[in-house]
Every structure is written in C-alpha cells, then in structure tokens.
Amino acid sequence: MSDIRDASWFAEKLTDRTIRGIAIETSALIRAGALPVGTKLPPIRDLAFALGISPATLSEAWSELRRQKIISGRGRNGTWVSGDRFVAQPARLASAGHYGEHVLDLTSAGPDVELLPKLEQAMAYGASAEKLNSYERSRILPELEAAVRASWPYEPEAFLATNGGYNAVYTLINALVMPGASVAIEDPTGMRLLDILEDRGARIIPVTCDEHGPLPSSLEDAMKYRPVAFVFQPRMHSVTGQTVSSSRMQSLAEILRGKDTLIVEDDGVADISAAPRQSMGQLYPDRVIHILSFSKTHGPDLRLAVLSSSRAIIDQIQSYRSFSSGWTSRILQSAAAWLLCDPATAACLDHARTIYDHRRAALIDALAERGVPALHGAGLCAWIPISSEPFAMVTLAARGIAVNPGAKFSILPSSHLRVVTATLSDRREEVADAIALAAVHT
Numbered sequence: 001m002s003d004i005r006d007a008s009w010f011a012e013k014l015t016d017r018t019i020r021g022i023a024i025e026t027s028a029l030i031r032a033g034a035l036p037v038g039t040k041l042p043p044i045r046d047l048a049f050a051l052g053i054s055p056a057t058l059s060e061a062w063s064e065l066r067r068q069k070i071i072s073g074r075g076r077n078g079t080w081v082s083g084d085r086f087v088a089q090p091a092r093l094a095s096a097g098h099y100g101e102h103v104l105d106l107t108s109a110g111p112d113v114e115l116l117p118k119l120e121q122a123m124a125y126g127a128s129a130e131k132l133n134s135y136e137r138s139r140i141l142p143e144l145e146a147a148v149r150a151s152w153p154y155e156p157e158a159f160l161a162t163n164g165g166y167n168a169v170y171t172l173i174n175a176l177v178m179p180g181a182s183v184a185i186e187d188p189t190g191m192r193l194l195d196i197l198e199d200r201g202a203r204i205i206p207v208t209c210d211e212h213g214p215l216p217s218s219l220e221d222a223m224k225y226r227p228v229a230f231v232f233q234p235r236m237h238s239v240t241g242q243t244v245s246s247s248r249m250q251s252l253a254e255i256l257r258g259k260d261t262l263i264v265e266d267d268g269v270a271d272i273s274a275a276p277r278q279s280m281g282q283l284y285p286d287r288v289i290h291i292l293s294f295s296k297t298h299g300p301d302l303r304l305a306v307l308s309s310s311r312a313i314i315d316q317i318q319s320y321r322s323f324s325s326g327w328t329s330r331i332l333q334s335a336a337a338w339l340l341c342d343p344a345t346a347a348c349l350d351h352a353r354t355i356y357d358h359r360r361a362a363l364i365d366a367l368a369e370r371g372v373p374a375l376h377g378a379g380l381c382a383w384i385p386i387s388s389e390p391f392a393m394v395t396l397a398a399r400g401i402a403v404n405p406g407a408k409f410s411i412l413p414s415s416h417l418r419v420v421t422a423t424l425s426d427r428r429e430e431v432a433d434a435i436a437l438a439a440v441h442t
Helices: 007-013 019-031 044-051 055-067 120-126 142-149 165-176 191-200 216-223 246-256 311-321 330-340 343-369 389-398 428-439
Strands: 079-081 158-162 182-187 203-210 229-232 262-267 288-293 305-309 381-385 416-420
Touching: 007 044, 019 055, 044 055, 120 330, 142 158, 142 330, 158 165, 158 311, 165 191, 165 229, 165 262, 165 288, 165 305, 165 311, 182 191, 182 216, 191 203, 203 216, 216 246, 305 311, 343 381, 343 428, 381 428, 389 416, 389 428, 416 428
Parallel strands: 182 203, 182 229, 229 262, 262 288
Antiparallel strands: 158 305, 288 305, 381 416
16 A cells, blocks of 8 residues: 655645745655655645645646656546656657667757868867966957857847857756746747756746747737746747748837846857847847857857847856856857858858758748648748647658657647758658658548
C-alpha cells in the first residue's frame, strides 16, 4: 500500500507558497525521502486551502513537477510521487531525436555549414583583441560596439555582448522576470524560448500571429494579464519565415504605449533576412531590449549575440551575469567585429541568403503543386499546415524523413509541421510528395 501525506502535513513543510517555491520545496522533500516514491498527494483543492493559495497556483506547481517526471497522474485517480530526482531540462529541446544516416533530418534549423563565412582570418585577428586574458568584466569591446552601431535600428543607451541569442534571452529572463510573472510571447515561437520561460516558472500568455506578425487584438487580450514582458521577432520569424509589417509594428507599438511591459525584440535569424531591421527602441528606449544573434549568419561556434537597452536594464542583466562567466570572450567579440567589416564576408552572406530563399521557395512551390498551401517567406524553415500532427509525423517517419511537429513551438492547439529548408539542396520532390501524403488525414 502506498504512503499518504495529508494537506496539513504539507502545510507545515512548505514555506514558499509561489509556484516555483512549491515545486522546489516539494522536490526537496522527495529527495530527502520524506515523500517516498509511491506516496499519494492530497487533492489539489484540499492542499490549496491548507496552504492559503488558489488551486490554480498549486496546479501550476504540480505541472512543473509533472514535466520533470517527479509526479504523475491527475484527476479522480489522484497524483503520486513517481520519481526522486528534480533535474531541470528544456523539455522541447530534450525531446529532439537522434537519427541515423538513413533518415533525412529536417528538424534542426541551423545554417548550412557550407554557406558560412570562413573564420581563419577573423579568429587570428581576434587573438590580438584589446585586454586579452584580462579578468575585467567587459560588457562589449569598443570595436564590436562600433561595428554593430552602424546598422542598429535605433540609438540605444548601452550594448552588451552575450554568448549567443538564446543565452541573451535566458539571461535577461532570469535577471528581469520573477517566477510566476506573466510573459506575453508570439505564438508560434521558438521552442527554446518556451523552454526558457517554463524553466523560469513564467506564466506564458500566447499572442497569435498571421502573415503580418502578432495580431493586435491578441496582444490587447494578453495585456489584460499585465505581462512583465512581451517577446517577439520583429524582423523575421524563425519558425514561420514571416516578417512583421511596418503597419503592424505601428499597431503593436500603439497598444504598448503607456504600459510598463518590457519589449524584447529577438532578431535571431539576422541578415539571413533581406528585410530592413526595425525596432520600437526609438519610441520606448527605457524598456526595449533588442537582440541580434550571429549564430545563423556567421557561425554557431562564434557563440555571440549583442543586445541593447537602457543603461539601467543592461546593469541588471550584467549583475545577473556576474554570478557566472561575467563577460563574453574578447577573442570572439573581436573576430565578429572583423567579420562585420569584411567585404568578402558580406558577399558570402548575400550568397547564402539567395540560396536559402531559393531552397525554401522551391519547397513551397512544390507543395502548392500538390495542393498543400503554405506561405512564402524567407529564412531557414517552412511552417506547413496539416490536418493531424501525429498522423503526419508517423507518415513522414515511415518514409525516412524527420521533421518537428508544430506543438513544439506553441502552447495552443497546433496542426502544423516545422520543416527545415536550409539544408534541403536535393530530395525536394521526395519531401514534397511525403508531406502531401501526410497533410491530409481523414
């Protein structure tokens, strides 16, 4: 027979009544053996009453533990302790498969390595960076700041170099967003952005999108939850390949007028997009955080992104970074500055953009010929509507093709596939045939 702990027992043991606090303290009780595997947890309403919190708060805490496989079950059958380890992991990223050579893997939206600029000269230049090997916590090298200012979409107070785009988002979310706070984010969005917000214990408020960007009506609805931040991709959406139109940008900016919501602009695909860079920074310089990543354009091993904001916000982010590395490699910053000023690198990026656009457009055209509608756009992947994600995934897997289901990029019901086109240099017709079979499920 399993052990049972009643609500009063929990009320004595749990001191932090926040979502994250309940999850962490409960996991500590499990690790310590106070809640052995097999223990039945009290009903949510009973325990919430004993803790003096809402059932919704406790339900969110239990969902966090359920994601980590620490507890299982729900509803009338009750909830049980099923594991004794609390190991945070990015659920969506961690669910990525490992495929053999016989599988055409169209899941990872990275650049085609053959289209990236050569790094030899840049790295040699970087090895002579200013104050190399100093332990001084440098926020950004002056030469890198000068190089990015030339094309930055507004004039910010301060810049910060980070170890890649997702590192920038992870750092600012942990520095500026308290666990349990609401964060509005476009839907769909990057799966790693959702992983970061879930790890922080944020309440994710989806803002639905069309081909012009986040819908103003959806953002207005999201603002009713008083989100501490709104995260979106203003230049090119990494999942759908669409760009926020200038008129839509103006509408969104008007909705955000007079609010204190942080505005996080994530330009993760960067100059793979031919669209001009845009920002609300000129309107709201005190609360815009604009991020530019160089992973897709100049190479993921540069591990480099630059963000801008007010000095006060940069100070907060840098203060959080001081608990870890404290600064980004001066070698990599200097190498990136060299690449940004190199004409041959600029030509290489122009060539890569043309190839990526051709590969994506060719797949969309092939699908249209087979009766599968998908929006033209740009970037490294395509967002393709289908009838049933499970059916489509099984159908493609049976033909040796791996893609991602749309559910990984959304917290709303989804009926899409995210298909990487960046490396689809051949086998396009084969992929289009397979998707056409997978798209219709009756």
